[in-house]
Amino acid sequence: MTREEMVAASRAPVKRAPALLTARIVGRRDLTDDLMLLWLEVPESFSFRPGQYITIGRDGIERPYSIVSAPHELPRVELFIELVPRGKLTPRLWRLGPGDEVTMRPRAKGLFTFDPAYRNQLMVATVTGIAPYVSILRDYLHRGLTGHRFYVLQGASYRDEFGYDDELRELAGRRPDLLTYVPTVSRPQEERNAGWQGQTGRVNTIVEEYIERFGLSPDDTIVYACGHTGMIQDVKARLLPKGWRVKEEHFD
Incomplete structure (x- = not known):
């Protein structure tokens, strides 16, 4: 890299990860030992399209989960989660309940959404x-x-x-x-x-x-x-x- 290229690179804007938000657990129902329904209360700024996923985390570990609820149910978000016994995040989630908090990414993502073009x-x-x-x-x-x-x-x-x-x-x-x-x-x-x-x-x-x-x-x-x-x-x-x-x- 030339000196000019190094100077230009140093002036380029640095891409920073979006600031994490906080969601509060407001409900939990265990279906089996390794399956649970989880309800979160999320910030008013959060929005999503049906079929998209939310990324939540605990102790710096994050994973994406498809959203069960529909947009009109906000600010509550409903999730259906399976325990991964040797996983990094789900064992932590299994220790949580109403009142506990998780981190969340500010935007929902995913293209697995309803395609109205097909009857x-x-x-x-x-x-x-x-x-x-x-x-x-x-x-x-x-x-x-x-x-x-x-x-x-x-x-x-x-x-x-x-x-x-x-x-x-x-x-x-x-x-x-x-x-x-x-x-x-x-x-x-x-x-x-x-x-x-x-x-x-x-x-x-x-x-x-x-x-x-x-x-x-x-x-x-x-x-x-x-x-x-x-x-x-x-x-x-x-x-x-x-x-x-x-x-x-x-x-x-």
Whole structure:
């Protein structure tokens, strides 16, 4: 680097990370030993689009989480979080409760948002991957939008891991013209799933079957895949060669 270049570089503006904000935990509900719903009260300056994520932290460690709530629910933000036993952040979060605080980035990010160009919206999720879909549906209802049909397939190992199955079943029953919800468990023979009478199998392995049942076509359908990388890669391998458009969001 020449002397002139060094001088120019020294005068260039320094990009600084945005100042962190503080969010207060106002609610927590444990679904299982490793799944919880968390409600935060965030500053009034925070905004987001349904499907985006918020980055929160504790002790200097940060991770992004898709937002479950819809924008009209601000200043409360709802999250669906899975414990990573050897992770750096979630064990810290598991020790917190109402009144405790976490840091947060001032802006939501992400492009995993509702695409209104397609009449049919096929949404595939594993466990906490349901979060952005709940946000999109709550917002769609709140704004009184019309003209779209949602099909949500959610996979989990156990029946107590779905998180929002009651809300989605209620909506599907009340608005069958808007939503079809199919939860599936991958370990139906285990005691924890005793009494389960719904769909079984990994969610990625039933996608093509339900596309046929629903009578969907790539021409007017967009596919969203959110959750574990293995599920997303398999859904893409099954659908992309057949002309389907797939949006993805990884939770690993």
